[in-house]
Amino acid sequence: TILAVRELDVGGGTNDDGRWQKMPQKLTEAYPYAFTVSYVERARQHRWRCSDVTFHCSDGALRQQWIQTIREQLTALTSRPKHLLVYINPYGGKQQGECIYEQKVAPLFACASISTDVIVTEHANHARDHLKTEAELKKYDGVVCVGGDGMFSEIVHGLVSRTQRDNGVDQNSPEEKLVPCSLRIGIIPAGSTDCICYATVGINDPVTSALHVIVGDSQPMDVCSVHHNNTFLRYSISLLGYGFYGDVLADSERKRWMGPARYDFSGFKTFLTHHHYEGAVSFLPATDILGTPRDKTRCRAGCFICQHNGQLPNLCFCSIPEYEVGWGVVRGKFLAINAASMSCACPRSPMGLSPAAHLADGTTDLILVRKCSRFNFLRHLLRHTSKDDQFDMTFVEVHRVRRFRFTPRHCQNDSELDLRENGKQLFSQICRDHPACSCSPAYSSWNCDGEILPHAAIEVGVHCQLIKLFARGIEEQPLFEDLANPPCAL
Numbered sequence: 265t266i267l268a269v270r271e272l273d274v275g276g277g278t279n280d281d282g283r284w285q286k287m288p289q290k291l292t293e294a295y296p297y298a299f300t301v302s303y304v305e306r307a308r309q310h311r312w313r314c315s316d317v318t319f320h321c322s323d324g325a326l327r328q329q330w331i332q333t334i335r336e337q338l339t340a341l342t343s344r345p346k347h348l349l350v351y352i353n354p355y356g357g358k359q360q361g362e363c364i365y366e367q368k369v370a371p372l373f374a375c376a377s378i379s380t381d382v383i384v385t386e387h388a389n390h391a392r393d394h395l396k397t398e399a400e401l402k403k404y405d406g407v408v409c410v411g412g413d414g415m416f417s418e419i420v421h422g423l424v425s426r427t428q429r430d431n432g433v434d435q436n437s438p439e440e441k442l443v444p445c446s447l448r449i450g451i452i453p454a455g456s457t458d459c460i461c462y463a464t465v466g467i468n469d470p471v472t473s474a475l476h477v478i479v480g481d482s483q484p485m486d487v488c489s490v491h492h493n494n495t496f497l498r499y500s501i502s503l504l505g506y507g508f509y510g511d512v513l514a515d516s517e518r519k520r521w522m523g524p525a526r527y528d529f530s531g532f533k534t535f536l537t538h539h540h541y542e543g544a545v546s547f548l549p550a551t552d553i554l555g556t557p558r559d560k561t562r563c564r565a566g567c568f569i570c571q572h573n574g575q576l577p578n579l580c581f582c583s584i585p586e587y588e589v590g591w592g593v594v595r596g597k598f599l600a601i602n603a604a605s606m607s608c609a610c611p612r613s614p615m616g617l618s619p620a621a622h623l624a625d626g627t628t629d630l631i632l633v634r635k636c637s638r639f640n641f642l643r644h645l646l647r648h649t650s651k652d653d654q655f656d657m658t659f660v661e662v663h664r665v666r667r668f669r670f671t672p673r674h675c676q677n678d679s680e681l682d683l684r685e686n687g688k689q690l691f692s693q694i695c696r697d698h699p700a701c702s703c704s705p706a707y708s709s710w711n712c713d714g715e716i717l718p719h720a721a722i723e724v725g726v727h728c729q730l731i732k733l734f735a736r737g738i739e740e741q742p743l744f745e746d747l748a749n750p751p752c753a754l
């Protein structure tokens with residue numbers, strides 16, 4: 265895949281980059297007119313690199329003809345972005361965002377003649393609010409986010425909210441069908457987890473991601489809307505987790521100073537605490553789709569299942585009265601309730617929370633882990649790091665759903681109590697009532713893509729292919745490493 269073409273001044277001794285040319289003098293005399301073509305080269309483990317090849321001609325007119333023809337071909341590729349809006353979080357991950365962008369990404373965009381407007385954020389939600397209200401979106405072919413999953417979530421909230429406002433759609437209604445965003449989003453990974461980047465590209469590498477932006481890749485993605493009592497709370501793209509992942513996040517937020525290691529520390533601590541939570545989960549299974557959460561096939565570039573299911577009508581966002589018939593209910597005590605709209609693969613867990621989940625099939629995998637022993641829960645967790653099936657355990661069930669609701673036990677009959685005000689009081693009350701109990705608190709919190717939600721009772725709906733990324737999904741690994749470098753083609 266060609267990225268760019270430029271003239272090369274052989275006579276001057278240096279090229280555009282200031283590097284010395286090591287051409288034999290006789291050759292440069294015979295063919296003094298040179299041009300350089302930059303192209304994508306595939307490297308190991310889904311990495312892409314930019315490489316150059318130089319061609320020499322004997323006559324200047326011929327060189328101009330080559331350059332002009334290649335440029336015309338590149339201009340005809342309408343999916344490639346020409347003007348981008350870039351947001352950089354200078355405090356994400358190891359605080360390298362600005363440096364990564366300036367050193368690795370900006371030179372590639374310049375080489376591909378992409379112009380940019382760059383905003384270095386000054387506070388949390390700066391990017392979200394700018395996109396929501398101020399940004400002149402018509403000027404751009406896409407938005408680029410330099411940061412982690414939290415920063416990406418800001419961009420999604422900004423773009424989705426703006427699109428709904430511009431189209432007169434009310435986000436507060438859980439039944440409303442949302443309007444898809446037209447601008448694509450590029451993620452340059454510079455955060456702690458970078459799970460969206462990893463699961464859509466196959467690696468967290470800024471250069472690879474920048475090249476996917478330049479070639480104008482497009483990967484649709486599902487987005488979940490989360491509501492409480494007909495009020496919009498947040499959108500989720502990767503994980504909604506109650507119990508274990510909610511508690512890990514709540515604990516790790518108090519330890520931000522530890523950097524990315526806070527998740528390991530809080531993960532270990534939460535595992536030892538071993539709290540379970542009581543409640544009811546009701547869900548609308550996706551019965552009309554291809555694929556199940558136990559499949560051995562994976563969502564990969566050009567995924568047939570996403571293409572097929574993406575064309576099905578989504579019955580939960582249309583004017584038909586609520587489709588209660590097919591709803592299932594599970595009540596009990598849970599160590600974890602997770603909804604994974606995509607695999608959530610990341611370096612910590614290369615297969616992810618739900619290895620067979622799809623990026624753009626209009627469903628989320630609802631994983632219910634019932635109360636079990638610490639030993640069994642550890643076995644379940646450890647299976648996320650190997651090829652073993654983490655769902656093949658008696659206390660785990662998984663459903664592919666279009667919608668679900670969760671109601672914690674203590675507000676199943678009453679209207680929900682205010683968590684902050686009454687949570688502690690309720691906890692001590694329960695302990696007084698049951699002096700010998702294991703003292704699990706009544707409520708956990710929902711981890712929504714790394715943010716804590718303010719309510720435990722929520723209603724979730726999946727919006728099929730609501731956003732698009734500058735990515736193509738994970739490409740199948742070639743069988744032999746030699747095949748990793750196929751001949752270049754335009």
Ligand SMILES: Nc1ncnc2c1ncn2[C@@H]1O[C@H](COP(=O)(O)OP(=O)(O)OP(=O)(O)O)[C@@H](O)[C@H]1O
Pocket residue numbers: 352353354355356357358384385386387388389390410411412413414415416418454455456457458714
């Ligand atoms: N200039 C800023 N100052 C402080 N916080 C910011 C700024 N810009 C963005 N943020 C916030 O920083 C949070 C973390 O950012 P990001 O996702 O880039 O990094 P991270 O280290 O991966 O964090 P996390 O693991 O929480 O996702 C985001 O939720 C975002 O809202």
Ligand SMILES: CCCCCCCCCCCCC/C=C/[C@@H](O)[C@H](CO)NC(=O)CCCCC
Pocket residue numbers: 413414457458459502503509512513527528531535608610612613616617645646648649711712713714
């Ligand atoms: C005892 C051995 C245990 C091994 C278990 C490994 C299981 C790992 C599964 C990892 C799933 C990551 C899901 C990603 C969630 C992101 O939306 C979110 C935002 O970045 N990250 C977290 O909440 C950060 C939460 C990180 C939790 C680890």
Ligand SMILES: [Ca+2]
Pocket residue numbers: 486604605606621622623624625626627628
């Ligand atoms: Ca999905």
